[in-house]
Each structure stands twice: as C-alpha cells, then as structure tokens.
Amino acid sequence: MYELTVTPRFYETDAFGHVNNTVVTGWFETGRSPLFELFADGLDKPSELPLILARVEVDFVGQIYYGSDVLIRTGIERIGNSSFVVTQQAWQKGQLVARGKAVQVYFEHDKQASASIPERFRAELERNLGALPE
Numbered sequence: 001m002y003e004l005t006v007t008p009r010f011y012e013t014d015a016f017g018h019v020n021n022t023v024v025t026g027w028f029e030t031g032r033s034p035l036f037e038l039f040a041d042g043l044d045k046p047s048e049l050p051l052i053l054a055r056v057e058v059d060f061v062g063q064i065y066y067g068s069d070v071l072i073r074t075g076i077e078r079i080g081n082s083s084f085v086v087t088q089q090a091w092q093k094g095q096l097v098a099r100g101k102a103v104q105v106y107f108e109h110d111k112q113a114s115a116s117i118p119e120r121f122r123a124e125l126e127r128n129l130g131a132l133p134e
Contacts, residue, residue: 001074001075001128002031002034002035002073002128003071003073003074004030004074005072006030006070006072008064008066008068008070009066010066012066013065017065018063018065019064019065019066021058021060024058024098024100025058025100027070028056028088028090028102029102030072031073031074032074032088032102034074035125036051038124039051039106039121048109050107050108050109051104051105052104052105053102053104053105054103054104055101055102055103056101057101057102058098058099058100059099059100061096061097061098062098064090064092064097064098065092068092069092070090070091070092070097071090071091072088072089072090072091073132074086074087074088075088075128075129076125076128079117079122079125079129082105082115082116083103083104083106083114084104084117085101085103085104086102086103087101087131088100088101088102088132089134096134106118106121
C-alpha cells in the first residue's frame with residue numbers, strides 16, 4: 001500500500017464549503033504516482049509511460065473540508081493479463097471520506113494496443129495486492 005498526505009487548498013472548495021468533488025480524482029491520480037514511477041523505469045519522457053487509464057470511479061462517503069489534511073491510500077485490488085485495478089481511499093480526521101478505483105492498462109503506444117504486463121512490473125504490483133483496511 002502506498003500513502004500520501006495532501007493539504008486541501010482554499011481554491012479547491014465549492015459554494016457549499018466542501019472540497020469540490022472534481023478535486024478527489026486529481027488527488028487519487030497523485031496517489032498513483034508510485035505506480036507511474038515504477039512503469040517509467042528508464043524512460044526519458046512521460047509520454048513513453050506504457051500505461052493508459054481505462055476507467056475511474058469515485059464514491060463519496062463523507063464531506064471533505066478545507067483546513068485539515070487528507071490521507072490518500074492506494075493499493076492494488078486485482079491484476080489481469082494486461083490491466084490492473086488500483087483501489088484508493090481518502091481519509092480526513094480518521095474518517096473515510098471517499099473511495100475509488102482506477103483501471104490501468106499496460107499499453108504499447110507504437111502498436112496502439114494493450115500488451116501483457118511484464119513480469120518485473122507484475123512482481124511489484126503483487127507486493128501491494130490486497131484490500132485496503134477500512
């Protein structure tokens with residue numbers, strides 16, 4: 001499991017005084033950064049990253065407010081042949097406030113097609129496989 005703490009910024013709030021719902025997907029993407037770094041091993045440009053995002057979903061289970069840090073937890077729920085499901089949570093003041101999933105696909109840009117996840121990446125993903133504690 002990977003963890004990251006983010007500090008909500010004032011401009012991320014909405015008219016209701018909450019952190020806007022669009023912000024959480026950005027935080028979750030930032031929480032997936034260790035995975036991007038894993039797959040970028042030896043690459044010169046971000047455009048060479050052999051991953052694409054196929055799906056993202058977020059369930060909002062609590063209100064998120066400005067003024068208190070948010071802990072983002074990231075893990076791997078499932079690994080397929082060419083894709084894997086990333087599971088994520090956002091916690092504020094010890095309370096689960098959002099959970100989500102992202103489907104990442106191992107992608108060969110030159111062929112414009114998915115491909116099997118190489119073993120060196122699969123092994124690291126398997127180290128982080130499992131449900132996130134709630």
